[in-house]
Amino acid sequence: MSLKTEITKDIHKCARAIKAGEIVAFGTETVYGLGADCFNEAAVKKIFEAKGRPSDNPLIVHICSIEQAKSVASCWNEDMDMLAKAFWPGPFTIIVPKAQNVPKIVSAGLDTVGIRMPGNYGAVEFIRTCGAPVAAPSANTSGRPSPTKAEHVFKDMKGKIPYILDNGQSEKGLESTVYDVMGKRILRPGVITKEDIEDIVGNIDVSSRKEDSAPKSPGTKYAHYCPSYEVVLIKGKDIEKKIYEICNFAIKANKKCVILDIKDGFKNMPAEIISFDGNLEQCAANLYKILLEGESNIDLLIVGAIPEEGIGAAIMNRLEKAAAGNIIYS
Numbered sequence: 001m002s003l004k005t006e007i008t009k010d011i012h013k014c015a016r017a018i019k020a021g022e023i024v025a026f027g028t029e030t031v032y033g034l035g036a037d038c039f040n041e042a043a044v045k046k047i048f049e050a051k052g053r054p055s056d057n058p059l060i061v062h063i064c065s066i067e068q069a070k071s072v073a074s075c076w077n078e079d080m081d082m083l084a085k086a087f088w089p090g091p092f093t094i095i096v097p098k099a100q101n102v103p104k105i106v107s108a109g110l111d112t113v114g115i116r117m118p119g120n121y122g123a124v125e126f127i128r129t130c131g132a133p134v135a136a137p138s139a140n141t142s143g144r145p146s147p148t149k150a151e152h153v154f155k156d157m158k159g160k161i162p163y164i165l166d167n168g169q170s171e172k173g174l175e176s177t178v179y180d181v182m183g184k185r186i187l188r189p190g191v192i193t194k195e196d197i198e199d200i201v202g203n204i205d206v207s208s209r210k211e212d213s214a215p216k217s218p219g220t221k222y223a224h225y226c227p228s229y230e231v232v233l234i235k236g237k238d239i240e241k242k243i244y245e246i247c248n249f250a251i252k253a254n255k256k257c258v259i260l261d262i263k264d265g266f267k268n269m270p271a272e273i274i275s276f277d278g279n280l281e282q283c284a285a286n287l288y289k290i291l292l293e294g295e296s297n298i299d300l301l302i303v304g305a306i307p308e309e310g311i312g313a314a315i316m317n318r319l320e321k322a323a324a325g326n327i328i329y330s
């Protein structure tokens, strides 16, 4: 059945739809989410159907207060409290032991649950008005780049959902950092960095820990963030020279080529350059927008790798997935 999909700023209309068991997309400061009442299993199931999401990939529960967070966790320790107070509202998800009342479909059968209080007013007001925590993954078809504008969601989800709550462009542009509190481990890097977390809970360097004993984020095993065109990531010692070569080769093959220059300051390239001059926040904020909106006119996006430090770790994590193994060493 095809629904009429409306982009709206009316929080009450969207909250009424959630209470009636519908799913609604809503803007957050990271990316747009596709939400349902966390306690309504039939509604949560609609999220998995609309996205084509594998059922073993758990959803994040979005809350509007620390009290509400405690209501979906089976325990609340000092680390959880300090992290919540330091980073909420904001782009930070904690994985904690799950309370019984959270349906299994939300956590994909795991005994933990991801919880986040979004960092923009519209999202928090929406959750408050819904009167229950809102379970939500990013509002994209599984495998596609995450949406950072209402229009991105509309293009992908029209006919499948009744409303998109337009909270403007997502300011951060990358999904939240996912941090497993009990395992002291980052499961997905984001704009809240390892150093930010260590400032609150001390050393989380787990390089000496046995890989197979550590909990994983199920979502990280799937192909992700892939636009309809090719993305190639260049690593190594002479990135500039390699990009120049690949670009020339692609142009000869009549491909519309664009170069994403995050920090190198490339000059004299034979193709259009999108440059961020080393401003990683700006790059993060615009990455998915570039990946998605380039679909109308790009055949090949060539990106020079950056050091995996600070926000650079989150940017590289998304780029490696967008490139889907298409990595060339110079």
Ligand code: TXA
Pocket (backbone or CB within 6 Å): 028, 030, 031, 032, 033, 034, 057, 058, 059, 060, 091, 093, 095, 107, 110, 112, 113, 114, 116, 136, 137, 138, 139, 174, 175, 176, 177, 178, 187, 188, 216, 217, 218, 219, 220
């Ligand atoms: O910024 C964000 O986090 C956005 C906005 C909408 O809040 N949401 C988002 O959701 O990115 P999603 O579903 O696209 O990614 C959630 C990630 C997945 O990799 C999932 O596997 C992981 O979090 N996750 C959720 N619950 C988990 C759990 N209990 N244990 C381990 N990983 C979990």
Ligand code: MG
Pocket (backbone or CB within 6 Å): 137, 138, 146
């Ligand atoms: Mg996602």
